[in-house]
Amino acid sequence: MNLLFACIFFVASLLFTIAIILLRLFKNRRENAKKIYQDQIGDFINECLFNEEFDIEAEAERFRAEWLKTNLRRKIAIRQILIFNENLKGESEKQVKRLFYLLRLDQFVFEILKKSAWHQQSRALYVMSELKVLKPALVAPFLHSKIHGVREQAIYYFLKTSDSDPLRFFENLTVELTLWEQLYIQDSLQNVYQGKIPDFSQWLEHPLLSVRLFAIRMIREFSQFENIATLIPMLNHRDPLVRKETIKTLCRLNFEKLPSILLAQFQKEEENVKLEIINAIRSLGTLAMLQDLRSNIKEDENRIALKLLKAEKKLKLLTTE
Amino acid sequence: MLQSNNLPAISILAPAYNEEANIVENVRSLLTVNYPYFEIVIINDGSKDGTLNQLISTFQLIEDDTPYHNFIPSKDINRVYRSSSHSFRNLKVIDKKNGGKADALNAGINACSHEIICCIDVDCILESDALLKLIKPFLNNKNKVIASGGIIRIANSCIIEDGRIIEVKLPEKFIAKAQVIEYFRAFLMGRMAWSRIDGLMLISGAFGMFDKQTVMDAGGYNHNTVGEDMELLVRMRRVMAEKNTPYTVGFIPDPLCWTEVPQDWNILYRQRNRWTRGTIETLWLHRKMMFNPKYKILGLLSAPYWMLFEWLAPIIEFCGILFFMLLLLFGKVNWFYVSSFFLASYSFIVLFSITAIFFEEYSFQQYKRTNYIYKLILTACLEPFILHPYIVWSSLKGNIDLIRGKKSWGEMQRTGLRNSAKT
Amino acid sequence: MKKRILVVEDNPMIVKSLEFKLTRDGYNVTVAVDGREGLRLLEKEAFELVITDLMLPFVTGNELIEHIRKNNPELPVIVLSTSNQEETIIEAFEIGVNDFITKPFSPNELSLRVKRTLNIH
Numbered sequence: 060m061n062l063l064f065a066c067i068f069f070v071a072s073l074l075f076t077i078a079i080i081l082l083r084l085f086k087n088r089r090e091n092a093k094k095i096y097q098d099q100i101g102d103f104i105n106e107c108l109f110n111e112e113f114d115i116e117a118e119a120e121r122f123r124a125e126w127l128k129t130n131l132r133r134k135i136a137i138r139q140i141l142i143f144n145e146n147l148k149g150e151s152e153k154q155v156k157r158l159f160y161l162l163r164l165d166q167f168v169f170e171i172l173k174k175s176a177w178h179q180q181s182r183a184l185y186v187m188s189e190l191k192v193l194k195p196a197l198v199a200p201f202l203h204s205k206i207h208g209v210r211e212q213a214i215y216y217f218l219k220t221s222d223s224d225p226l227r228f229f230e231n232l233t234v235e236l237t238l239w240e241q242l243y244i245q246d247s248l249q250n251v252y253q254g255k256i257p258d259f260s261q262w263l264e265h266p267l268l269s270v271r272l273f274a275i276r277m278i279r280e281f282s283q284f285e286n287i288a289t290l291i292p293m294l295n296h297r298d299p300l301v302r303k304e305t306i307k308t309l310c311r312l313n314f315e316k317l318p319s320i321l322l323a324q325f326q327k328e329e330e331n332v333k334l335e336i337i338n339a340i341r342s343l344g345t346l347a348m349l350q351d352l353r354s355n356i357k358e359d360e361n362r363i364a365l366k367l368l369k370a371e372k373k374l375k376l377l378t379t380e
Numbered sequence: 381m382l383q384s385n386n387l388p389a390i391s392i393l394a395p396a397y398n399e400e401a402n403i404v405e406n407v408r409s410l411l412t413v414n415y416p417y418f419e420i421v422i423i424n425d426g427s428k429d430g431t432l433n434q435l436i437s438t439f440q441l442i443e444d445d446t447p448y449h450n451f452i453p454s455k456d457i458n459r460v461y462r463s464s465s466h467s468f469r470n471l472k473v474i475d476k477k478n479g480g481k482a483d484a485l486n487a488g489i490n491a492c493s494h495e496i497i498c499c500i501d502v503d504c505i506l507e508s509d510a511l512l513k514l515i516k517p518f519l520n521n522k523n524k525v526i527a528s529g530g531i532i533r534i535a536n537s538c539i540i541e542d543g544r545i546i547e548v549k550l551p552e553k554f555i556a557k558a559q560v561i562e563y564f565r566a567f568l569m570g571r572m573a574w575s576r577i578d579g580l581m582l583i584s585g586a587f588g589m590f591d592k593q594t595v596m597d598a599g600g601y602n603h604n605t606v607g608e609d610m611e612l613l614v615r616m617r618r619v620m621a622e623k624n625t626p627y628t629v630g631f632i633p634d635p636l637c638w639t640e641v642p643q644d645w646n647i648l649y650r651q652r653n654r655w656t657r658g659t660i661e662t663l664w665l666h667r668k669m670m671f672n673p674k675y676k677i678l679g680l681l682s683a684p685y686w687m688l689f690e691w692l693a694p695i696i697e698f699c700g701i702l703f704f705m706l707l708l709l710f711g712k713v714n715w716f717y718v719s720s721f722f723l724a725s726y727s728f729i730v731l732f733s734i735t736a737i738f739f740e741e742y743s744f745q746q747y748k749r750t751n752y753i754y755k756l757i758l759t760a761c762l763e764p765f766i767l768h769p770y771i772v773w774s775s776l777k778g779n780i781d782l783i784r785g786k787k788s789w790g791e792m793q794r795t796g797l798r799n800s801a802k803t
Numbered sequence: 804m805k806k807r808i809l810v811v812e813d814n815p816m817i818v819k820s821l822e823f824k825l826t827r828d829g830y831n832v833t834v835a836v837d838g839r840e841g842l843r844l845l846e847k848e849a850f851e852l853v854i855t856d857l858m859l860p861f862v863t864g865n866e867l868i869e870h871i872r873k874n875n876p877e878l879p880v881i882v883l884s885t886s887n888q889e890e891t892i893i894e895a896f897e898i899g900v901n902d903f904i905t906k907p908f909s910p911n912e913l914s915l916r917v918k919r920t921l922n923i924h
Binding site for chain 3: 101102105108110139142143145146148149150151152
């Protein structure tokens with residue numbers, strides 16, 4: 060019995076050892092091949108961009124037929140094109156994008172999108188966003204993907220490729236956005252999206268809580284002062300998260316009446332909202348207001364007491380300077 | 381990789397005790413971490429050498445009188461410092477009375493500013509995207525995330541410049557190479573699997589991220605155990621389970637942090653001795669969870685696993701050897717059975733190690749030179765004879781020391797990672 | 804005699820394109836993939852122009868430029884960098900660079916600016 064197990068384990072170890080060595084040899088070979096391919100496609104792209112006597116269309120056709128034969132080569136070609144696209148602008152950038160279609164790599168990407176594993180799909184979506192391949196109908200279903208990585212890339216695609224109304228996909232959203240996705244959207248709006256920033260108040264009544272919170276936050280980040288009046292009633296919203304976010308936004312938008320409203324509300328609020336109120340009064344209110352709050356703090360509210368102490372100190376420092 | 385300026389701020393907490401030789405370099409390297417918004421809190425835990433003075437003079441520290449409150453117990457803080465230089469404005473140094481690692485971290489938690497904390501060993505080397513990766517589970521989860529950790533790698537013999545790994549090298553000494561295999565087994569197979577079923581009991585003290593409020597609600601680090609990193613996570617999980625709040629512990633299957641492991645048999649002995657005591661103490665403190673269905677995976681699977689394989693296994697193994705000696709003495713050994721059993725168990729452990737190497741080779745392949753894998757395979761074959769018996773012995777002594785009531789941490793002497801690497 | 808240009812840049816794609824384009828424009832191009840190698844080449848050989856990135860391994864672009872200004876004040880330097888922050892650009896001009904091009908860049912424009920810089924000097 061023991062001998063049998065010994066044999067099985069021994070053979071299995073041996074097999075794994077062989078597998079490790081083969082894997083290493085395979086990876087070494089593939090690494091070498093990759094380097095060679097990279098150089099070849101790189102040379103070709105450089106010829107296309109900088110050699111005026113080069114007949115791009117004919118050469119691309121020839122290159123595609125003779126060289127672009129395996130999927131590894133296609134993937135490396137796409138990666139190189141992305142790198143060129145990222146680093147170049149002007150005429151050269153247009154030329155690189157044109158090359159992507161001439162080599163029919165768009166067809167290859169669509170194929171991946173249709174049937175490959177999720178990480179490849181997510182990569183394909185990324186390629187389409189970066190090269191601005193306009194196929195929104197093809198991408199839309201991925202907004203509902205259960206896999207975060209794919210959903211993220213689909214969101215990114217719409218932000219990157221749309222000229223107006225980049226958040227239209229909110230309408231079809233059925234699953235709450237995670238904080239990560241919200242950050243991702245915000246970041247893309249600030250750094251990637253080129254068009255006009257939408258009025259975020261349109262999503263204040265959205266069925267998903269995460270979208271509503273996101274909208275309140277974006278009113279703040281993009282300084283949409285015109286929405287102050289719409290936000291005021293939300294200071295009494297039943298959800299403490301909404302109240303907290305609203306306080307933060309109104310504070311940043313310098314809504315003058317905020318401290319006096321919050322002063323009245325302080326006592327019945329819960330801990331996290333109270334902390335935010337202290338922040339708001341420190342920014343927009345007076346030292347006297349902060350000192351007023353002190354009498355309202357219960358004995359066991361250490362976090363709030365500490366926050367208040369810090370706020371008073373900061374405000375004193377500001378007024379003496 | 382998302383680099384947004386809107387990511388939540390993080391407080392990095394690093395206790396330091398008698399680190400005069402490397403502290404300045406370590407802090408400089410931490411300051412270059414790739415993350416938009418963080419503060420570094422160095423807690424000088426009553427060092428007897430010039431650690432504090434080094435920090436004060438290099439980083440132009442002045443007293444910081446921001447109020448703080450001792451939410452969780454820790455020894456008295458003498459003074460909190462911040463830098464007067466604009467370049468180091470996110471550096472804070474806490475000088476306190478000596479109280480051990482757990483105590484130092486608690487002081488850091490009390491005095492730090494941000495809601496997400498990252499506890500690290502001051503001399504470990506972070507991958508530049510480590511924080512960006514570790515924060516992701518906190519933001520990308522439906523459940524509340526209370527902690528997250530990643531894969532830890534061994535830095536011995538690697539080439540390091542300015543706090544960055546320039547070239548990954550396999551350690552030269554056998555004792556360190558064997559630990560490379562141990563770490564492969566622990567991180568690539570053990571923790572990966574536990575995280576899949578959300579049964580992680582340990583986020584290594586060398587590098588882990590926590591939700592500060594949950595840590596404080598659980599009472600912070602425990603001063604009375606030498607396994608404070610494991611104990612904390614178990615207690616946090618226990619508190620969440622008792623409150624019936626759905627939660628998750630994140631695990632990032634990427635190498636994020638490089639650390640030096642003991643290259644000296646004595647120091648290794650002390651480390652493992654301590655790990656054993658820490659495990660037993662944690663299991664004992666939380667014995668209520670053992671086999672208790674209320675704690676789900678943790679009570680039914682993780683805790684029993686730790687008891688059986690981390691605590692009892694060395695004892696059982698030792699008893700087995702003892703019994704074998706007895707048989708030998710009375711001449712009652714069935715040699716056929718002994719040799720076949722030996723072969724079976726030996727080939728099993730080798731298989732286990734080889735599988736771990738295979739996963740490493742398949743996924744990260746961090747040891748780039750081809751001859752390294754031959755060395756690793758050889759190490760995997762030798763490890764059961766050389767390192768393993770020593771580990772068993774260390775653990776056994778840990779049990780004995782615990783019964784005798786030994787509490788000390790055992791000072792960890794470091795060979796000075798960065799300096800040694802430059803030679 | 805062809806004019807000699809030193810390109811200090813760690814992105815292989817950019818290195819290749821610059822090499823290709825500038826060689827076609829009729830220059831003699833030498834490449835260094837990090838700041839340390841850049842310094843080494845500057846000690847050893849003579850160049851008519853240096854094109855450098857700012858974020859480089861081992862020795863940063865700023866250190867490299869300061870070194871050039873100290874030892875060879877007449878040698879023109881063009882910076883090619885991803886940073887479009889005003890501070891960085893002003894700082895670079897303060898330590899004495901002759902031109903600043905931000906990435907992503909247009910190779911044709913770069914070619915013109917190289918020509919202009921070489922003509923002035």
